[in-house]
Amino acid sequence: MSRIQLVVFDMAGxxxxxxxxxxxxxxxxxxATGLKADPKKITAMMGWSKRLVFETLWQxxxxxxxxxxxxxxxTSYQAFKHILENHxxxxxxxxxAGCLDVFDWLKSQDIQVALNTGFYRQVxxxxxxxxxxxxxxxxxxVGTTDSVIQVSVTPSEIxxxxxxxxxxxxxxxxxLLGIKDPQAVVVVGDTPSDLEAGINAHCRWSLGVTNGTHSREQLELYPNHGLLDSLSALKDKGIADPRDGFNCETPSNSNRSRPVHPLNQQSQDKIAKV
Structure with a gap:
């Protein structure tokens, strides 16, 4: 069983x-731009590339x-960017709560921290x-072992x-961090798209936090390897030594159909943008 080398966290939420x-x-x-935005639809698309949200809604x-x-x-996307950046x-x-403590704890366990997001690079x-x-x-x-995070990735780099x-x-x-085995990677986020991305990348664990934008009831509808009440609970899940962690070789709700994206030539072409 591979040692966990990296935890990939979502940002907002x-x-x-x-x-x-x-x-x-x-x-x-x-x-401001005449687009009808249903709250339930917006919530369901949290975590997506922000431009894709506007493409979907206008379509x-x-x-x-x-x-x-x-x-x-x-027009809608540029208005959103202006509002978001100003915010x-x-x-x-x-x-x-607990985020920096978890980062420090992971560093003490020689586990790297990555951030990904649905935000574009500028914001x-x-x-x-x-x-x-x-x-x-x-x-x-890309950072070093002394930086707060070791890498930041946005859709702008894909x-x-x-x-x-x-x-x-x-x-x-x-x-970017030289990690080849997805079984050495854990993904943590607060949206269904975070969970699905971790599953699609074949990561060891794809975990949800239930104190962000989605509730436990909303997240448990999607394939996952566990739902956490907060980031602090990550330290109790055997990340440092998976032999001590919870048994989650098969994600819950794994019968839900989903795309699979192994690191094939298509994936290599996608990530080679920068």
Whole structure:
């Protein structure tokens, strides 16, 4: 059994506090640009690449073959970016409860920390800088054992800006850190797309936290290897020594159909964008 070498965390709602501010930014942008945004649909798409959310909503509203489809997607997306960036520049940006303690604990166990997100690179950089998590990262957003995180990956670094639930951001983080075995990787997030990305990447464990944007009842509908009440509970799950962890070789709800994305040529092409 491979030793755990890397934990890949989501950002907003998992490691960065989000009290529905991101959703409010979506709704504000939608309202300003004539897009109908159903709260349930927005919640279901949390964790996706943000542009993909607007593409999906506009396709549902007017159809992808509408002559103004691309223009309306771009208009809504640019409005959202302006609102979101202003939010993260002007409002408090804080780690979630227990996050930094978990990072320190993982470092003490010689386990690396990666962050991935549905955010594009520009706003991710704002968040990292506000938190001081950008210190020690190089031009490829790879850090050292002394930096708070060891790598940051966004859809902007993936060909076609393809985010979750595809596995490519996880695979990109593995590639940048020289980790070849997905069974040495744990994924943690607060949305269904986080869980699905971990499953699709064939990671050892794909874990959900239930104190973010989705409840336990919402997350347990999706394949997962365990649901945590908080990030702090990660330390009790045998991450440092999987022999002591919970038995989760087969994810719960594993009968739910899902795509599989092994690290084949397509995956290598996707993550080789940068």
């Amino acid at each position: 998992t490691t960065v506090q989000d009290h529905n501010e991101v959703q409010r930014c979506f709704f504000e942008a939608a309202d 549902q509203q007017i159809g992808g073959d509408h002559p103004h489809y691309l223009h309306r997607v771009e 993260y520049r002007t409002q408090p940006v804080l780690p979630t 991710t950089d704002i968040i990292l800088e506000r938190l001081g998590w950008d210190r020690g990262l190089d031009k490829n957003y 060909y076609g800006n393809e985010g979750r639930p595809a596995p490519y951001m996880i695979q990109k983080a593995m590639y």
